[in-house]
Amino acid sequence: MDHYRNYLTAILLAFAMVTVGCAAPDKQQTAGEYIDDTVITTRVKAAIFDDAELRVNEIKVKTFDGVVQLSGFVSSRANIDRAVQLTRSISGVKSVRSNMIVK
Template sequence: MHDIKRYLSAAFLAVALAGAVGCAATSKQEGTGEYVDDSVITTKVKAAILNEATLKVAEINVETFKGVVQLSGFVSSAADITKAIEVTRAVGGVKSVKNDMRLK
């Protein structure tokens, strides 16, 4: 009976370790916590752009990976690009901003 408990404990520990390793982040894939953090950053950036009267949130796409925010889409002026980058950098949690926005 004692051997069965030891075997089950070892099996449970192996499964738990395999599960933890499966959720770990890699350079190309985020862990669960990082994905949630990036989702929050994306939402905050979209809200900040929406609150900026000169910018149109429908024109700017926002994606975040490990704190790096990528802005893309087509905007009306170079001033809009500059303002969107400025607004994005002011959001907490943003490590850097990649600009892929283009002029219409």
């Protein structure tokens, strides 16, 4: 399982690198700030993926200047609380905005 987690982390980091090269931020940021936000997004997605209670495909993650926005449809209020808690525990996260909805 640990090998699978390392493989997933490598894929997420590769995705983050491609995203950095292809995407333009909505507002002006330095390259360092944009990379920091991409790393935060990748770490949040990995934490959600590693959590047995949450489904990574249900939750969308966006980060701008350290503010993480979570959106999507989840199964319960407990899942929303868990996703917010996990996100707050990630280094570099300044605040969390939750736009998740219980389906």
